[in-house]
Amino acid sequence: MSKVRLAIAGGGGRGFVYASYAKKHPDLAEVVAVAEPLEYRRNKMAKEFSIPSQNVFCDWKELASMPKLADAVIIATQDSMHVEPCLAFANKGYAILLEKPMATKEEDCKMIADVVKANNIMFAVCHVMRYTDYTQKVKSIIKSGVLGDVVSVQHLEQVGFAHQAHSFVRGSWRNQNECVFMLMAKSCHDIDWLQYIVASPIKKVSSFGNLKHFRKENKPVGAANRCLDCLCEKNCPYSAVKIYLKPAQEGNYDWQVRAIINEHTVENVMTALRNGPFGRCVYACDNDVVDHQVVAMEFDNGSTANFTMTAFCEQTDRVTRIFGTRGQLIGDGNKILHYDFLTRKTECIEIGFSDGGIDTGHGGGDYAIMREFIKAVSTKDTSSILSGIDESLNSHIAVFAAEKSRLNQNVEKVI
Ligand SMILES: NC(=O)c1ccc[n+]([C@@H]2O[C@H](COP(=O)([O-])OP(=O)(O)OC[C@H]3O[C@@H](n4cnc5c(N)ncnc54)[C@H](O)[C@@H]3O)[C@@H](O)[C@H]2O)c1
Structure with missing residues (x-):
């Protein structure tokens, strides 16, 4: 594999995490450029990753205006700032790892998909949950057939009271006018994950939820x-x-x-x-995103799922129950319990964390997506990308549809 040269657009929390992967694996990748307006973060990125000064920029626009200086760019700016850089770097022929959400408007997501396809570039959305050892184990159990056909799924996202207060009441994702609605900001991962697990596109959705407490x-x-x-x-x-x-x-x-x-x-x-x-007091902020939401969905293959996001819990891993015609599976990100209807026995599978352990974030998904994206760019083989453009677009459209359902109190068609 040839070494991949990476540029980082947005040297905040996420940009730093992804760049750290390259530092940990200098034989696979190297951070050669960064664009970040905040001086402290820009200098920290430049120093930590030894980026040559001529490749340190204050704005992604400056980076995009240069002759192409890396194989791939990681776009880790805030939610409402994904579209413009994505289009600019796609038109320059960069491979792109784009932070979720693709965009905050449905038409922009579609535009990104069109431009990515027109330029025929390597592209992945950071739906990191797809890449964890845990998810891959769940997928392999389903693929093995021991559950029979997956008929329904129950999935719980436990945002946590303090995380909600930090990010969605006081912080960057508190107000829809400044970022995006809660289901997209926090749970687009989960809707995408459910589509990946069921292996069928979401066909219809309905949703309820509101801002009940932080008022x-x-x-x-x-x-x-x-x-x-x-x-x-x-x-x-x-x-x-x-x-x-x-x-x-x-x-x-x-x-x-x-x-x-x-x-x-x-x-x-x-x-x-x-x-x-x-x-600020959590009851005196300018927040308007929901603090609890449920989504019911039907997939194209007739299976169903329900999803609950809540602030009112301890922050911990998602819990999922997958109900098949020959068995059921209960997973919490660390452990999977598989009950077989034939033997009437339960098997417990413990999950180890991949590459760098739990510190690498999102159950190993942050580093795993980097590993697979770098492999794809280096080998020019897209098969390791699990979050490609069409599936990512579909799952984003399902999230927009769920939000429309919540607001309009109806069932929305996705496909
Ligand atoms: N995949 C995941 O699991 C996951 C987790 C958390 C956040 N995210 C997403 O990642 C993105 C970044 O989140 P974050 O927590 O790192 O946010 P952040 O605010 O820490 O980082 C964004 C950075 O972009 C910089 N920026 C602003 N304008 C810029 C410009 N013109 N050019 C270059 N950089 C610019 C900001 O100064 C900031 O440092 C968001 O879209 C967020 O929703 C994804």
């Missing part, structure tokens, strides 16, 4: 607009003091704490909570 009218009497000033803070599970300040004081700079500061100090966390969006 102004639920603010406790006497609560302040910022947690640092709040008399009710001690009794509030969503308190920014509990999510950010206490962990930092204990030396625990987990992903949520890291997301609100650059240098890791308690003073920086205090400043962020005092002045920034993450110190």
Whole structure:
């Protein structure tokens, strides 16, 4: 395999994770360029990945205006900033790894698909869940036939109360006008995954959901607009003091704490909570995305599935029950229980994490998608890409349809 040269458009959380794969596997890939407007992040990327200064840009547009300087580009800008760079880099002939969602509007997703096909480039959407060892094991069990035909699926996404507060009440994905609706932002992975597992396109959907809890009218009497000033803070599970300040004081700079500061100090966390969006009361934010949603779907092959996304739980792995004509499977990302109707016995399969372990994120999916994408670019063989353009477009269309159903209170046709 020849070494793949990577450019990163958007050196934020995701851009950094994907670039780290190249650093870990210098024989397979090398980060040769970055575009990132925030100085701290741009410098961090340049230093961490030894990117030559002439290839360090403030904006993806500058990178795209240069003669093609890498084999592939990873587009990891925010949700509403995927379309333009994707079209520009596709027209330049770059292989593209595009963060989900493809775009925030259905017509833009279709336009991306058209341009990718017209340029005949290597392309994958970062539906990382498809690539985990766990998913591949579930797929192989289904393919082996031991479950018979898959007839129905129940799938639960446990966003978690603190994750919801961080990302979808205080953070980047809280307001649909600034990003995209919740089902697309958080659960497009799950709708895509269900389509992959059932191996049939989604035909019809219906959905319900709303913003039930994180509303102004639920603010406790006497609560302040910022947690640092709040008399009710001690009794509030969503308190920014509990999510950010206490962990930092204990030396625990987990992903949520890291997301609100650059240098890791308690003073920086205090400043962020005092002045920034993450110190706000969860009942006094400009959030409007739902905090719970259900989707019912019928697949083209007649199978059905239901999906639940909820904020009101501990953040943990998705739990899925797959019901077949000869057996059932219960999976939680780490362990699979397979019950066989013939033998009436349950087999338990423990999943190990691939390449780099749990730290690599999303059950190993972040690094696994990089491994397969790099392999595809290097060998010019698309077979390792599990999230290609047509399936990704279909699953995005299903997500848009589910949201239309939620808003219009009807059943929506997908295909
Ligand atoms: N696949 C997954 O599991 C997964 C998980 C989380 C997030 N995401 C998606 O990944 C994307 C990035 O998320 P993130 O958490 O890294 O966000 P982020 O905000 O940390 O990173 C985005 C970066 O893009 C930069 N940017 C803004 N304008 C730019 C420009 N003109 N040129 C170049 N860069 C520019 C921002 O400064 C920021 O650093 C989002 O679309 C998000 O929905 C995917």
